[in-house]
Amino acid sequence: MKTDIENFLNYLMVEKGFSGNTKEAYHNDLCQLADFAGNCLSNRGAQHLWDNFNRQDMLSYLLDLKERKYAVTTVVRKLAAAKSFFGFMIEEKKVRQNPxxxxxxxxxxxxxxxxxxxxxxxxxxxxxxxxxAPEAKRDRAMLELLYASGMRVSELINLNVEDVDCDEGQVRCFGKGQKERIVPIYPQAARATAEYVNEVRHRLQRDESEKALFLNRRGERLTRQGLWQILKEYARAAGLADQVTPHTLRHSFATHMLNGGADLRSVQELLGHANISTTQIYTHLTSDHIRRAYDSAHPRAKK
Structure with missing residues (x-):
């Protein structure tokens, strides 16, 4: 059964251009489903084949997740992974019915x-x-770039040296599905990045062939976990430990851009959202700004 999962995951990577992070999440969810399915089929003496896993079994799996106190968002994700997997299995004619x-x-x-x-x-x-410490210049460049561009953490750590043009004040990053976009960055972020590259990066670098922009102490590409640990330390020092997550600067970038008068389409492009409905969630965060603008502009609202 797990061989079918591997085939599906390879399909996602090759045909759909899914990221490694998405593949890992799908792998964990579907392997959990496969273990549950194996127990179901064993209990009724059926062969361990996906074609023997039926709709009632799927409902039992979802009930099991609920009884084990999984968050609703997690159940939604696991069901979405299952739907995508069984859709693939139908197309491949590996199952006759979609549970x-x-x-x-x-x-x-x-x-x-x-x-x-x-x-x-x-x-x-x-x-x-x-x-x-030398790493502080690296960290400053990372934080400035996150807030300057609204990049996802995964996009930041995947940057290579050649992807940032400090003279032109722009960064090239690759979003979901490896979709490329060019994002402008403000001068302070460009200066912080140039300072890191010119003064610090070569001190961290161990292998001259390493192209990663941000390196750890071993001279390797910084990981998401590594960046999150760094961010947590600075958040704690700033008294913001309870308010900062890996994507806080991305969310703040979007909200502040809209508050500053940027149009929704521009923010959509900057964030790399495929659908503007994803960007629209940030408009809920600007209601205070809209209220102030209304109160100051409407002749009957002025005090």
């Missing part, structure tokens, strides 16, 4: 992204400046 047919995902409220204020961003970005 996920007519099973609706649990309703889940879409959480608002966590943004922090302009003042809090400034406080966070100032933390590496207080340190003298």
């Amino acid at each position: 996920t047919d007519n099973i609706e995902s649990p309703k889940v409220g879409k959480p608002l992204p966590g943004a922090i204020s302009v003042g809090q961003v400034k406080l966070l970005l100032e933390q590496p400046v207080k340190l003298s």
Whole structure:
């Protein structure tokens, strides 16, 4: 059964251009489903084949997840992985029926992204400046680039040296599905990045063939986990430990751009969202700004 999962995951990578992170998430979810399916089939003496796993079995799996107190968002994700997998199996004629047919995902409220204020961003970005270690210049460049561009953390750590043009003030990154986009960055971020590249990166580099922009102490490409640990330390130093996640600067970038008057389409392009509905969630965070603008502009609202 797990061989079918591997074939499906390879299909996602080769045919659909899915990222390694998405493949890993699907792998974990589907292997969990395969273990549950194997137990179901064993209990009724059936062969361990996906074609013997039926709709009732799928409903039992979802009930099991609920009884084990999985979050609704996690159940939704696991069901989505199963739907995608069985859709593939139908196309490949590996199963005759889709056990996920007519099973609706649990309703889940879409959480608002966590943004922090302009003042809090400034406080966070100032933390590496207080340190003298060479890595502090790297960290400052990373934080400035995240807030300057709105990049995802995964996009930042996948940057190579050639992807940032500090003279032109722009960065080239690759989003979901390896879709390329060019994002402008403000001068302070460009200067911080140039300073890191010119003064620090070569001190971290062990292998001259390494192209990664941001390196760890071993001279290897910094990982998502490594960046998150670094960010947590600076958030703690800034007194923002409870308010900062790996994507806080991305969310703050989008919110502050809209508050500053940027149009939704431009922010969509900058964030690399395929659908503008994804970007629209940030408009909920700008209601205070809209209220202030209304109160100051409408003749009957002025005090």
